[in-house]
Amino acid sequence: MFEYHGWITVRESAGEEDDDSRLRQIVDELRERIAAMDSPYLLDLRWMNGEPFIHLGGHSNHRSAPDVFELFAHVATIAPGSYGLLHVRDDEDPRHENETRVLRLVRGTLSEHTEQLLSPCVPTLEDPFTG
Numbered sequence: 001m002f003e004y005h006g007w008i009t010v011r012e013s014a015g016e017e018d019d020d021s022r023l024r025q026i027v028d029e030l031r032e033r034i035a036a037m038d039s040p041y042l043l044d045l046r047w048m049n050g051e052p053f054i055h056l057g058g059h060s061n062h063r064s065a066p067d068v069f070e071l072f073a074h075v076a077t078i079a080p081g082s083y084g085l086l087h088v089r090d091d092e093d094p095r096h097e098n099e100t101r102v103l104r105l106v107r108g109t110l111s112e113h114t115e116q117l118l119s120p121c122v123p124t125l126e127d128p129f130t131g
Contacts, residue, residue, distance in 0.1 A: 008084030080108030
């Protein structure tokens with residue numbers, strides 16, 4: 001099972017003001033990339049209160065397309081002022097099968113962490129299998 005929920009605030013830089021025309025170019029590029037991902041799950045880019053945001057979520061039997069990790073890495077590269085979180089539960093990852101992981105995007109850098117509030121998955125989220 002592969003479950004993910006995340007968001008990104010898209011910013012060209014971490015400065016006070018983004019170059020509006022450059023930010024619009026970035027958003028146009030991201031919109032094309034998102035459309036090409038052709039996800040059956042939640043994958044949305046929209047402007048709210050003058051700022052672009054990406055929201056994503058999904059739940060499938062196995063890790064498969066869309067590659068949400070690649071999307072976060074791409075945003076980190078083209079819009080290094082962006083920030084966001086991606087929560088992932090992947091019971092097929094042998095290193096983290098009983099953890100919810102968090103991918104953190106800050107200032108063009110990605111880092112991965114254990115989500116302490118949702119881990120360990122058993123018994124925090126689910127009862128142990130007894131059967």
